[in-house]
Amino acid sequence: MSDYRQILQSLPKRHDTLLCVDNDGTVFDTMEAKERCFSRCIVRCFGFAGRDAELAEEVFRYVNLDSIHRGQNRFKSLVLTFDYLRERGVSVPETDRLREWVKTETRLGNPALSDLLEREPSDELRAVLRWSEESNAAIEAEVRGIPPFPHVRETLTRADIDSDIMVVSHTPESAIRREWTDHGLLPCAMYLAGQECGSKLQHIRYASAGKYPPERILVVGDSPGDEDAAEAAGVNFFPIIPHCEADSWFELGDEGLARFYAGRFDGEYQDHLLERFHAALPSDPPWRTRESSGV
Secondary structure, eight states: OHHHHHHHHTOOOOSSEEEEEOOBTTTBSOHHHHHHHHHHHHHHHHTOOHHHHHHHHHHHHHHHHSSTTTTOOHHHHHHHHHHHHHHTTOOOOOOHHHHHHHHHOSSOSHHHHHHHHHHSOOHHHHHHHHHHHHHHHHHHHHOOSOOBOTTHHHHHHHHTTTEEEEEEOSSOHHHHHHHHHHTTOGGGOSEEEOGGGOOHHHHHHHHHTTTSOGGGEEEEESSHHHHHHHHHHTOEEEEOOTTOHHHHHHHIIIIIHHHHHHTOOTTHHHHHHHHHHHHTSOSSOHHHHHHHTTO
16 A cells, blocks of 8 residues: 555646546446446356346445445445345345455455455455456456547546546556556546555545645546545545436536636535435435335
8 A cells, every 4th residue: 555655645746736537437438337247246156046146136236326325346335235135135145254354444456355365264255356356357358348428538638738637446457547548548647546546535635645735626426435535535526427427527528627727616516516416326225115115
């Protein structure tokens, strides 16, 4: 972690403002395709079959795409998926070790999990690592050629004139680099901070310390986790609203950036964006609504 901290802290400052941009579901329309890879690997790696397999895929989709938990780290999503499956009567693996690791580890990725397994062998965590590695392999093989959302390229190219741009993501850095390179976006980014670098809050804090005041930093993301990181860092947040991504990017380029540069972003304008964003992500699972209504 110290190496990544030093790298982020030593990034050169070219402009007076910093844009911290999430990757999956924000820049690229990859969330659905990657979610299918994760879901299939959950079924295979943890031995779900029949109706249990269908429920596992339904629950993971809700957690990862259609809820306030959207876009969180994959290991946190796995814990929550198992909790919801247990709630629905499905027999699931033990998660005590995984739950403890998720709470204490700051670099929630395969390298950190592999290091832990070398020190403390665990069948439970070995199965989790297998799922994560197989998910990565499936994503690498299947999720290719998916372009950025409409208006991303124009907006980032315009922003690059006035801002330093950094990717902040839970995705492995190698996958981010492949996608930004394949679609010609890499020249816009001064750094690609993936899961290996720690949390998104750490990305923002380390890269901005002593260089950009909070009001000159804007986080762009599609998940509540992105909003939480921005709030914890005391900086501005522009939401890319799920299912309205093209409109969100158009608004960012048409009005949001101008307000940010002029110091007129927070307050009423940001509150209006957040109201729309929160309305798009329910906090209660749909099966609870069905059960309470007797459906």
